[in-house]
Amino acid sequence: MSPFEPSAENAVEIRGLSVTYRGSGKSVRAVKDCSLRIRRGEIIGLVGESGSGKSSALMAIPRLLPAGTLVTGQIICDGTDIANLSEEELNKWRWRRIALVPQGAMNSFTPHLSIERHITEVLTCHMGMSRREGRERAADLALTAGLETSILTRYPHELSGGQKQRAALAAAIACDPDFLLADEPTTALDVITQSEVLETITGLARRRGMGLLLVTHDLPLAAGVCDRLAVMKDGLIVEKGLSRQIVTEPAHDYTKKLIEAIRAMEKPPEVLP
Amino acid sequence: MTSARKRLFSSVIVLAVVLALNFLLFRVMPGDPLTGVVDPRFSPEAKQQLAAQWGLDKPLSEQFVVYIREMLSFRFGLSMMTGAPVWDELKNRAPNTVALLLPALILSAALGVWLGVKAAQRRGSIVERLVLIGGAVSFSFPSFFVQLLLLLCFAFAWPVFPLSGTTSIPPPSGIAAFADYLWHLALPLFSLVVLSFGGWALYIRNMMVKAMGEDYVLMARARGLPRRRVVWNHAFRSILPPVLTILLLSLPGVVSGAVITETVFSLNGVGRFLLEATNSHDYPAAGAAFFLLALLTIGCNLLADLCCALADPRVRGEGTRG
Numbered sequence: 001m002s003p004f005e006p007s008a009e010n011a012v013e014i015r016g017l018s019v020t021y022r023g024s025g026k027s028v029r030a031v032k033d034c035s036l037r038i039r040r041g042e043i044i045g046l047v048g049e050s051g052s053g054k055s056s057a058l059m060a061i062p063r064l065l066p067a068g069t070l071v072t073g074q075i076i077c078d079g080t081d082i083a084n085l086s087e088e089e090l091n092k093w094r095w096r097r098i099a100l101v102p103q104g105a106m107n108s109f110t111p112h113l114s115i116e117r118h119i120t121e122v123l124t125c126h127m128g129m130s131r132r133e134g135r136e137r138a139a140d141l142a143l144t145a146g147l148e149t150s151i152l153t154r155y156p157h158e159l160s161g162g163q164k165q166r167a168a169l170a171a172a173i174a175c176d177p178d179f180l181l182a183d184e185p186t187t188a189l190d191v192i193t194q195s196e197v198l199e200t201i202t203g204l205a206r207r208r209g210m211g212l213l214l215v216t217h218d219l220p221l222a223a224g225v226c227d228r229l230a231v232m233k234d235g236l237i238v239e240k241g242l243s244r245q246i247v248t249e250p251a252h253d254y255t256k257k258l259i260e261a262i263r264a265m266e267k268p269p270e271v272l273p
Numbered sequence: 274m275t276s277a278r279k280r281l282f283s284s285v286i287v288l289a290v291v292l293a294l295n296f297l298l299f300r301v302m303p304g305d306p307l308t309g310v311v312d313p314r315f316s317p318e319a320k321q322q323l324a325a326q327w328g329l330d331k332p333l334s335e336q337f338v339v340y341i342r343e344m345l346s347f348r349f350g351l352s353m354m355t356g357a358p359v360w361d362e363l364k365n366r367a368p369n370t371v372a373l374l375l376p377a378l379i380l381s382a383a384l385g386v387w388l389g390v391k392a393a394q395r396r397g398s399i400v401e402r403l404v405l406i407g408g409a410v411s412f413s414f415p416s417f418f419v420q421l422l423l424l425l426c427f428a429f430a431w432p433v434f435p436l437s438g439t440t441s442i443p444p445p446s447g448i449a450a451f452a453d454y455l456w457h458l459a460l461p462l463f464s465l466v467v468l469s470f471g472g473w474a475l476y477i478r479n480m481m482v483k484a485m486g487e488d489y490v491l492m493a494r495a496r497g498l499p500r501r502r503v504v505w506n507h508a509f510r511s512i513l514p515p516v517l518t519i520l521l522l523s524l525p526g527v528v529s530g531a532v533i534t535e536t537v538f539s540l541n542g543v544g545r546f547l548l549e550a551t552n553s554h555d556y557p558a559a560g561a562a563f564f565l566l567a568l569l570t571i572g573c574n575l576l577a578d579l580c581c582a583l584a585d586p587r588v589r590g591e592g593t594r595g
Contacts, residue, residue: 062495064491064494064495067396087500088499088500090497091497091498091499092497093497094494094495094496094497095495095496095497096497099495099496100492100495102488102492102495107487107488107489108488108489108491108492109489109492110489110490110492110493110506110507110510110511111489111511111585111586111587112510112511112513112584112585112586113507114586121496121498121502121506122496122497122498125496125497125498125499125502126497155586155587157586157587158586171496
């Protein structure tokens, strides 16, 4: 059975997911009947150009799309359809089981709370830890995410982009979730920091046996770190399979064009006469 | 020069300007204490004697020096209207004003904040519509009109509250005196809360709508935090600096606004004293009242800066960078 077919425990499955943004008199269907499965210990890349619907698909999993958005389909996590849970029930799954590393962590931290407070807050809320225990665990998490413990007492505006992204990762793994959703986690970072942060995220996912859904527009980057890829275009998953297979033998015209475009960009520039 | 020193320095400049204007404006206004305070039947000699007693016969520059000395030493001199020390007059009236305005400010802000947050949480619902309409109505009605209407309904047509004053005649004693005092303040207090909560509700709703759409609030939800925590600890807490600033800066305005409330309900407060002192050109009393109001404004402004710095680490950072 293909790993993208529905069923199986230890996995988050998206079944027939559709997302429609409703505006005043105008609706946009951003995701159309998508199905995907993310198993624990596996890294899946969801790639596509900007506006293809990949972030909408990702944000639909923890139900974080704007109010009024029409979402249909099922989100099955370990046999439970979390799409139909109440907000209160869903909060038990959020972060504890499914955590998120946001796109551009710049604005994802509440400005008046220190980094430590962001981490201890989830630990006291979900793990029942005391503030003191939370602080000790926060220090461990900071080190795990490649940060110095001194940044914990700092506020978001005092951190660089790379530090913030690592802090977002430290917060995301605080409750040892089963699944990590990373939405363009390295956008807005310089190339070196991008590669370091991505290495930390994928390394942690592998070591901890988490399922990772990595959303990115960067196909070579995704192909380099993901076990499997799903390619999205205009809200549809047009192709999915093993990363190597997608890159070497793309089946869909859109994937072929994407790969050709990347190869063209990688060619050395012609020397002018 | 650090930010705090700059603020302190500018506050001193503002206070100096207010002091100078306080002196000049009262003296360029039409009329003077001899026509405003003194009985018109007094003989010219008696009036001259009073003018000498109040120091009005001295040159303006000399009067200015005396005025500045009295203001800065907080002595304020004697009221021309009552002949009693201005301090005593203010001290006698201040408890009534504070007992009315402080609860009114706290209650209206608390009610407005609560309604504003609920409206922002339930966008597009009947709750939001009711808050928007109620807020706009509360915000737009002139205070004296609402207060007179309340007096007409609840003190005249259906007399459950007294028409005027702060105590019944004859005044009761013991615990009954306190209950009587609260009974007299109830209607003015209610009127102030009804008139002020709307502004707060509309303001808080607008700020909360923006805050609830911020990425960090979405992330707080993504972290599975309870809704109450997301709303109050993340969204509301992030708008706290402007809320504190408005709360503190509205305090002097509320004191000035007491003029109308205390006049309509015939309450013996600082606001009414301020109005009477201004109308009768009682220079020491009006000067002292406006000077204290300016001090209150400047003090609240500085306190607002301090509270903002405490509530928002980004503001603290700016302060240390000077």
